[in-house]
Amino acid sequence: GDSVTQMEGPVTLSEEAFLTINCTYTATGYPSLFWYVQYPGEGLQLLLKATKADDKGSNKGFEATYRKETTSFHLEKGSVQVSDSAVYFCALSDQGGGFKTIFGAGTRLFVKA
Amino acid sequence: DADVTQTPRNRITKTGKRIMLECSQTKGHDRMYWYRQDPGLGLRLIYYSFDVKDINKGEISDGYSVSRQAQAKFSLSLESAIPNQTALYFCATSDLFAGELFFGEGSRLTVL
Numbered sequence: 246g247d248s249v250t251q252m253e254g255p256v257t258l259s260e261e262a263f264l265t266i267n268c269t270y271t272a273t274g275y276p277s278l279f280w281y282v283q284y285p286g287e288g289l290q291l292l293l294k295a296t297k298a299d300d301k302g303s304n305k306g307f308e309a310t311y312r313k314e315t316t317s318f319h320l321e322k323g324s325v326q327v328s329d330s331a332v333y334f335c336a337l338s339d340q341g342g343g344f345k346t347i348f349g350a351g352t353r354l355f356v357k358a
Numbered sequence: 359d360a361d362v363t364q365t366p367r368n369r370i371t372k373t374g375k376r377i378m379l380e381c382s383q384t385k386g387h388d389r390m391y392w393y394r395q396d397p398g399l400g401l402r403l404i405y406y407s408f409d410v411k412d413i414n415k416g417e418i419s420d421g422y423s424v425s426r427q428a429q430a431k432f433s434l435s436l437e438s439a440i441p442n443q444t445a446l447y448f449c450a451t452s453d454l455f456a457g458e459l460f461f462g463e464g465s466r467l468t469v470l
Contacts, residue, residue: 279458288362288448288461289401334400338457345416346391346452346459350400354411 247272251335251349258325259357266320266352268309268335276339278302278311278318279346283332292320292333328357361385364449364462372470373385377436379465388454390432392416392424395446395464404447407432439469 250269258264260352270275277296281289293302298313307322335349362383371377381390388409393401403416405424413424421443423435438445446466450459 277457281459286463288463289450289459290460290461294458344401345406348400348402349396350392 246336246340247276247347249347249349250336251333251352252315253350254332254353255355256352257357259325261324262356264283264320264322264329264354266333266335266354268287268318268320268349270316270318270335270337272319272339273292274339276337278309278338279338280307280309280318280320281334283334283346283351285331289334308311325356326358327356330354356358360463362449362451362460364447365463366395366465367463368466369414370468370470371439373440375439376470377439377467379434379449379467381432381434381462383430383432383451383460385451385453385460386429387451387460388429391450391452392422392432392434392448393457394418395448395449397426401448404434407461420427436467439467441469443467444469 247270263337264304278293280292283289293304293352295302297312308319332351332353334351345347365380366407391406392404393403406424407452425433449462452459
């Protein structure tokens, strides 16, 4: 079945550092890919998405490119801020999976001032 | 007001008690979901509903039941709560075409 694997955390960075959170997926069809973010005490909210190969999703300085050849959707940001401290979830939604959304385990990011 | 509202936000109960978590939405979406979040396990799907007459089991439905009372309301029940059902529960909605999920703020359940 479909699955999502993302790097374990926590990830601790200093402010203005470069961020990469790796995400790879397994899917039977051609899934849409998502990154969600969960700030402390809140529900998840969509950060960015990509619906087909080579698409790049971007939002709030974050970006991720849908790489079908490597089945990856790595999240990057050039300069993190303290306010980016949160848990980040990679996810996919696939017609073959009945359009249910499958989540990775989440990666907690701490950004130090 | 939030588009997806969950009640209660926090609940402590004892083993064997019946618990209901309620979710209501003003998004106008047909699709509603219940997920469970545990540390290190991400979110796992419990049940989902693609319209009022449609209920489907997710990957971890044992010990849970749901009711879709209306397009806007989807409740999750634990008939006889047990300690390993202690978790953070999220309701979510989406529109028809596998798009973005919209989450409530979560219901933290502790079973003693």
